Amino acid sequence: MKRNIAIVWGGYTSEIVVSAKSMTGIASFLDKEKYNIYKVRIVKEEWTVDVEGSIYPIDKNDFSFVHPKHNTRIKFDFAYITIHGSPGEDGKLQGYLDMLGMPYSTCGVTASSLTMNKFVCNNYIKNFGVKVADSICLNRASKYDIENIAKRLGFPMFVKPNTGGSSFATTKVKSINQLQDAIEISFKETQDVIIESFIEGTEVTCGCYKVKNKEVTLPLTEVVTTNEFFDYSAKYEGQVEEITPARISEELTTLIQQTTSKIYDHVGAKGIIRVDFIIMNGIPYMLEVNTTPGMTATSFIPQQVRAAGLDITKVLTEIIENEF
Template sequence: MGKKNIAVVWGGYSSEIVVSEKSMQGIYSFIDKNKYNVYKVKIDHNGWFVDVDGEELSVDKNYFGFEIDNAKVNFDFAYITIHGTPGEDGKLQGYLDMLNIPYSACGVMAASLTMNKYVCNKYLKNFGVHVAESIILKPGDVYDINEIAETLKFPMFVKPNTGGSSFATFKVKKIEDLQTAIEEAFNETSEVIIESFIAGREVTCGCFKVGNQITVLPLTEVVTSNDFFDYNAKYNGQVEEITPARISDELTARIQQQTIKLYGLVEAKGIIRADYIIKDDIYYLLEVNTTPGMTVTSFIPQQIKAAGIDITSIFTDLIENELNKKA
């Protein structure tokens, strides 16, 4: 038996492509090259391509692989690290399901659900999960700025409903800025979510499952002098990230249990991250991220390091877990 061919799939059709490239580089570095042949596969508006020794070759979508020297190379597994469409919303998962190719992330339904922040948070609210009050705007909706202001109060967040939260996300503090923020968010995706602002301590918790064994990671506390955890805070170092978070063991345990519960409720797979705001010992879910950032300095690698676990062995376990299901 030769080595399995692993495709680290990155790119996408949104502004998040720049983040996806950073995550791809992280994941590529984490996967065991002695055990697998690892390829970088890019999906964007120009097509599907694989990097083979610096040469860009076309990916054949009929079998998810490529041809080199008149020989076909099939990918045995896809590690999806596209933030946004088509990798975080279930489209790519549906394609891989049809070809019976295992992949790292959750399936079509879970991806569609968690990608839609508004629907996901409303769904989870039914199970006693605390979430911020929110309003959804769709193309053609008639809305009243004053009514939104009255309902959610300032400050409030305006962001794309089905994008990541790195781009076109605004903390709006006065009514004069609300219309512009809504229009900017509509430029990024077709639906806009507006959420009430909760002042508190922000923490995030990673979680993954191999076989029947679920592992919940230490919490990271996010402290930024920026107005909120925006692109510059995430990727240009304008943030302090403290792992483990400076909260009580009891509150830590409750948030970890909540994260395990969420994992089951959304039918997650592989590695996820749940983000929270703590206010008066109540933790409000911001979002469930089923394709979390995986740069070397991202939260999940930080938390894995703090837990004293070898990240390469986790990736091997996650890949083997899916390959064995197919075997």
């Protein structure tokens, strides 16, 4: 009998538009012969499932729905989470599914909560010898001095939502007179803001997943853009060149792959993750850990899977079957 798989997308942030693209990608990748696939949309107002173009409400008591056509209750066997941001990337949805005893594709509550908070995660990871940018975290109650921030981090610097993603509300700040406005822009997206020193170098990203008796660290992708940085338009509107495998030495590639694997274990990851780095003077600096990476046909992970000579459908099947 086929398992019922819910591709869970949507979310409470601006990243819902990215989540929609990832949902479409995952739906195209999953094995239709092996699974019944349902698209479940979670937003603050409602939880719904799309069945052949008809929309039905999700019963939150057991994460199921009643199919009016057959008058039968459909229960899901597995949730493939592709919500970028809250509640699918910060552990909230994972906690709900844990209480129901339903398996899912991503990291658990603790790992999701940790990696969602860029400042906390980076400062945790650097304890294991991984280089990260110097940073400051602010919340709305913080008392801060613009000149002290400028003196500590220097220019340029990045100001971005601490628990956001997809480069929404992110600003590359080049002078002190831009800093306050950049902070306010980020506060419109989340309740806390991270300000990071600028690291100049080659940007790369590395995917990794681990299942029973198997570990796969994928080829690196090099990110080249003529934009000020790898912003939303570069990520999703084609203003970027993505080169897989990255044009770096074999030794440096191996180091970053090994570092990615170690980070996977340090945060207690599950499923597929992606870790972003900047290489400066031959040293990789971790930027962030993505526990629900983009999964469109042109996203980094599918690119890297192809470059590794693997089949994305089989990879996702491994991720799902690992939970049973």
